[in-house]
Amino acid sequence: MTQAESAAMSPEAIDTFLARAETGVVSLARDGEPYAVPVSYGYDTDSRRFYLRLVSGPDSTRARFLDGSPRARLVVYEGEGSAYRSVVATGELETLDPEALSPAEIAQYGGAKRPLFGLWDRDRADLDIDLYELRPEELTGRQTTVDRGEH
Numbered sequence: 024m025t026q027a028e029s030a031a032m033s034p035e036a037i038d039t040f041l042a043r044a045e046t047g048v049v050s051l052a053r054d055g056e057p058y059a060v061p062v063s064y065g066y067d068t069d070s071r072r073f074y075l076r077l078v079s080g081p082d083s084t085r086a087r088f089l090d091g092s093p094r095a096r097l098v099v100y101e102g103e104g105s106a107y108r109s110v111v112a113t114g115e116l117e118t119l120d121p122e123a124l125s126p127a128e129i130a131q132y133g134g135a136k137r138p139l140f141g142l143w144d145r146d147r148a149d150l151d152i153d154l155y156e157l158r159p160e161e162l163t164g165r166q167t168t169v170d171r172g173e174h
Contacts, residue, residue: 026169026170027167027168027169027170028167028168028170029165029166029167030165030166030167031163031164031165032108032110032163032164032165032166036164036166037110037162037163037164038066038068038071040099040101040108040110040164041066041068041073041099041110042066042068044099044101044110045063045064046061046062046063046064046099047061047062047064047097047098047099047100048060048061048062048097048098049062049075049095049096049097049098049116049157050095050096050097050098051088051089051093051094051095051116052088052093052094053087053088053090053093058084058085058088060085062075062077062097063075063076064097064157070158071158071159071162072156072157072158072159073097073112073156073157073159074154074155074156075116075154075155075156075157076152076153076154076155077089077152077153077155078152078153079153089116089118089153089155092115092116092117092118093115093116094113094114094115094116095113095114095115095116095157096111096112096113097111097112097113097157097159098110098111099112105168105169105170106166106167106168106169107166107167107168107169108164108165108166108167109164109165110162110163110164111161111162111163111164112157112159112161112162113159113160113161113162114157114158114159114160114161115157115158115160116155116156116157117155117156117157117158118153118154118155119154119155119156
């Protein structure tokens with residue numbers, strides 16, 4: 024028989040997990056239509072902010088969903104053996120001006136893996152690379168351990 028124990032993660036456990044994980048899925052919605060995409064991010068444990076570098080083409084679906092300061096939900100998760108962790112951050116995704124960034128903010132983008140341009144069907148010159156910040160209004164985490172009763 025499978026049994027699971029689930030508990031909320033402490034703020035310290037959330038910060039440790041987010042600083043290490045580096046990837047997640049960001050979800051946006053516009054006019055009742057959902058959009059979700061895997062992303063890499065940098066995370067500042069002091070300010071509890073996420074830094075994302077997102078790539079889109081001028082006529083892409085992603086560009087349409089990123090217009091303005093959309094509401095966003097970032098889900099970061101992992102599973103190792105019988106242990107699962109997930110953190111959900113909800114807030115507005117704001118575009119940042121690269122020329123207005125502080126050295127500390129620039130360092131956070133180092134945590135976001137570089138986009139792999141070979142995955143795109145367009146030349147790099149035709150892509151828009153924008154920097155975003157997510158300041159979560161809500162940041163929650165859960166950890167679950169599953170006992171599958173295997174002896």
